[in-house]
Amino acid sequence: MTASERFADALHVSIDLWYPDCWEIEVTERLDVGLLGYGIYTTGEEVATLFTVYADEQETISRGVEAIAESEHVHSVSEMASVFRQTGLSKPGNATRELLVVHDGNKQISQPLTSRGFVCTGPIDIRDGREYWELATNHGRETVQEKFADVREEMDAEINVRSMTQASRQNAVTTLPVDRLTKRQLEVFQLARERGYYEYPKGASAGELADELCVTTSTLHEHLHKVESILLGQLRLR
Numbered sequence: 001m002t003a004s005e006r007f008a009d010a011l012h013v014s015i016d017l018w019y020p021d022c023w024e025i026e027v028t029e030r031l032d033v034g035l036l037g038y039g040i041y042t043t044g045e046e047v048a049t050l051f052t053v054y055a056d057e058q059e060t061i062s063r064g065v066e067a068i069a070e071s072e073h074v075h076s077v078s079e080m081a082s083v084f085r086q087t088g089l090s091k092p093g094n095a096t097r098e099l100l101v102v103h104d105g106n107k108q109i110s111q112p113l114t115s116r117g118f119v120c121t122g123p124i125d126i127r128d129g130r131e132y133w134e135l136a137t138n139h140g141r142e143t144v145q146e147k148f149a150d151v152r153e154e155m156d157a158e159i160n161v162r163s164m165t166q167a168s169r170q171n172a173v174t175t176l177p178v179d180r181l182t183k184r185q186l187e188v189f190q191l192a193r194e195r196g197y198y199e200y201p202k203g204a205s206a207g208e209l210a211d212e213l214c215v216t217t218s219t220l221h222e223h224l225h226k227v228e229s230i231l232l233g234q235l236r237l238r
Contacts, residue, residue, distance in 0.1 A: 019157035029129030033064035047105035
């Protein structure tokens with residue numbers, strides 16, 4: 001680490017990724033379910049992870065739980081009471097179920113990331129056969145790309161960097177309660193920010209965002225208006 005990196009403000013990095021032999025990716029690719037992973041606890045070669053399984057219907061979730069339990073990389077699956085995790089997070093889907101899964105730690109990409117100086121700052125969202133990570137690091141941008149190249153080689157992974165943002169204490173004047181957004185609202189909001197919709201001049205129009213999301217422009221505006229109402233209604237100035 002260089003001296004400049006040691007005293008720099010943290011870099012927040014958003015990525016999506018794929019790698020082979022990952023049971024979470026395989027389940028969400030095969031079935032119409034998503035997973036939110038919280039807290040990865042390593043015990044030797046085993047890993048215990050808390051998951052929220054989400055889908056449109058409980059029947060779909062039941063099929064997802066069965067698929068998880070049948071994976072050769074999963075050692076045990078325990079269902080948890082829905083009230084065990086009092087985080088205040090909005091439900092990510094119409095139907096959800098909480099699980100504690102003990103699985104093979106050798107088949108996970110988390111250790112290659114954390115061992116290279118990345119810290120996970122929120123739930124890992126796994127959907128449609130890809131994992132979406134929010135990371136923080138004190139590496140510089142060039143070093144981040146080098147570290148990701150190492151992970152790609154080690155895990156035979158595809159890693160797409162969605163955004164890198166320097167978080168300075170001088171410009172961090174607000175706290176946005178993004179944990180109050182639904183999964184879809186967060187997806188729309190993140191895309192709008194990544195494409196420069198809120199910049200001046202705009203980096204992307206509402207129509208372009210709507211086309212990328214495969215929705216109408218009016219539906220996009222409806223999503224963004226709800227997001228803005230939630231975020232601005234809860235906005236706190238420091």
